[in-house]
Amino acid sequence: MSLINIKEQNYDELVKEGLVLVDFYADWCGPCKILAPALEALSNTRDDLKIIKVNVDEQEDLARRFSVMSVPTLLLYKDNNLLDKRTGFHTLDMLNEWISDTVK
Numbered sequence: 543m544s545l546i547n548i549k550e551q552n553y554d555e556l557v558k559e560g561l562v563l564v565d566f567y568a569d570w571c572g573p574c575k576i577l578a579p580a581l582e583a584l585s586n587t588r589d590d591l592k593i594i595k596v597n598v599d600e601q602e603d604l605a606r607r608f609s610v611m612s613v614p615t616l617l618l619y620k621d622n623n624l625l626d627k628r629t630g631f632h633t634l635d636m637l638n639e640w641i642s643d644t645v646k
């Protein structure tokens with residue numbers, strides 16, 4: 543599945559159904575830049591997962607709504623239910639393990 547950049551008005555619609563990983567990031571953030579290839583690889587290997595990206599500088603209201611205090615911040619949803627929240631850099635293996643363990 544591809545990465546989706548979103549606007550605030552479609553956030554709730556995108557997390558409403560299925561397994562969704564939300565990446566709150568900033569263009570100036572070093573760890574966010576390092577995380578980006580892992581998210582791209584994840585999107586290419588997991589058909590069961592939708593990944594959406596939220597630029598905190600462009601979507602300040604969304605960042606505030608979810609109390610995003612540092613980037614990258616990752617939110618994992620299943621069918622509109624927030625399952626877990628993580629911050630910081632994660633490798634592809636760490637992401638897969640986190641998702642598998644959380645969704646059990």
